[in-house]
Amino acid sequence: MPEELAWFLEVLIAGLLSGVMYSLVALGFVLIFKASGVFNFAQGAMVLFAALTFARFLEMGINFWFAAAITLFIMVVLAVIIERVMLRPLVAQPVIILFMATIGLNYFLEGLAQGVWDSQVHALDLGIEDVPWQSVMDATNILISLFDVWAAVICGALVVMLAYFFQKGRIGRALRAVADDNQAAMSVGIPLQLIWAIVWAAAGLVALVAGALWGQRLGVQFSISLVALKALPVLILGGFNSIAGAIIGGLIIGAAEKLAEVYIGPIIGGGIEAWFAYLVAMLFLMVRPQGLFGEKIIERV
């Protein structure tokens, strides 16, 4: 394989795999938006909260799976509290009010996470080594991080699980009904509050997985909550209410970002990853204003 092509492929694959990590965060947004029409700005703080809790439990010497279970339990409790205290009184308010409330929640969770634990950098070891994949390296001379591959596998499993959860059974049907129309769902007797709590808990699970994976990569600290900002272009590119969109959007953004960093970055001064993803997403939006897989916006007077 020619050197140039191998390099290109390496960048592309690294981009796609890191895109999966973005998808993971975007997924949390999509779940909540689908079910309640709330653009949950606090997703980043939830990621931080979950990752910090998990990391601190591990540091206390608690068994890996047990720590994960406790953290998940805490996220579920958190979801129930959020639903009870914040969402229920705000039901039927304009979406921008709910959006602002989640920004308030964002501050609250950031303070809570760092107040209960601390704001030091914590190493998080999931037992997956961040080394090149040797057999691929030998065969094609392309460097692929094994950690990225594992992250992609975990993310894939999570998506399949969530998709199954959304499609099958009573809860799945109720979830889809609520996603379709809150009030209609309520009028046929679906417990809206319960569904919202479930969805926020699911978003909490996604936050935990995303937080753990990002935590091993970056260290668990405040800046981990900023990955949520990375996920926003993924979100608008894929469409706010599509799980598939979050995945495809993540892949596109991840690949475009890495390629741009390598091929365009040096020309215009570097550090472009902060906004390049947004540019890509906006170009897509000019063609499809509802994102790739978002529901078509039909406007009537």
Next chain:
Amino acid sequence: MLYRESGQFKTSYKADMAIFPIRQDLWGMITTLIVAVVIVPLFASEHMIVGYLLPFMIWSIAAIGLNILTGYAGQLSLGHGAFMAVGAYSAYNLAVRIPDLPLLGVFIGAGLIAAACGVVVGSPSLRIKGFYLAVATLAAQFFSEWVFATFPWFVGGAASMVIDTPRMSLFGYPIESNLDNYFLVLGFVIVTTLLAKNLVRSEIGRAWMAVRDMDVAAEVIGIRPLYTKLSAFAVSSFFAGIAGALYAFCYVKSVDFTAFDLFVSLKVLFMIIIGGMGSILGCFLGAGFIVILPILLNVAAHHLTGGQVSPELITNIEHMTFGGLIVYFLIVEPHGLARMWATAKEKLRLWPFPH
């Protein structure tokens, strides 16, 4: 009892269209102005002016800008900080590169440059709507942060990327003391508030509100959506640009790319939500609330803990309280402090009868 309009008759259309149709409101405004122009400079301490009043007034201008865009024209924006940054950097470059430009020209020029940027950022708004647009405006936010952090040209080549603002003088009178700065900012507050108040009562303001309530319907009755949305973006960014320039020149006295990050945009958004969307008074109430609240929390935390607790924990508790109060306020009064004020006035007019 005091606040009652009986006996006030309007005999001309002009009287009916006045900014303050009720005489008590007019007196209230005159009193406020007298306090701001005479009493405050006479009695307020330096600390009061620099610590509270300057930021309050500057954030009020920024909040008016965002309220025009989000509260009146209905276009949610998370990129207001970017326009403030553009204003601050434009003002610096205008002042340094064109030494003959008078001070007012510098500020207005900064506003106009910010307005031009606003039109560019707002141009997708015809096609992209709602939260998609909000996220798209984030692009402006991150792009501006990157531009001002990357290219030293904007700070005249300073390696630290932070530079002090040049001295100001207005009509030959040097603006040096905090009081001078106070008067300069106060002048801008009065002019921009009057401008904004009259804009939203005029044809363009009504067009903005029509677009906010339903843009397709507004288009059907003959309002040009592109012009209306872009004019909202332009006016909003103009205000933001002036606020940013004042922030840099009169308040922190330096141009710094970290001063206008995403959290600035969110802060201004908080101000208009807490204060009241679609209300000029709300901008001031919201700005006051958001400026004072962290200071109060800080003072309260120090008094309650007596300096025993680590400052880190106090910061976190402040964050929690801030977030919690925001959520609480939204639950109690989603329409903001301005609505509370309006309700109180309504009650006063009918007092002592309930209806």
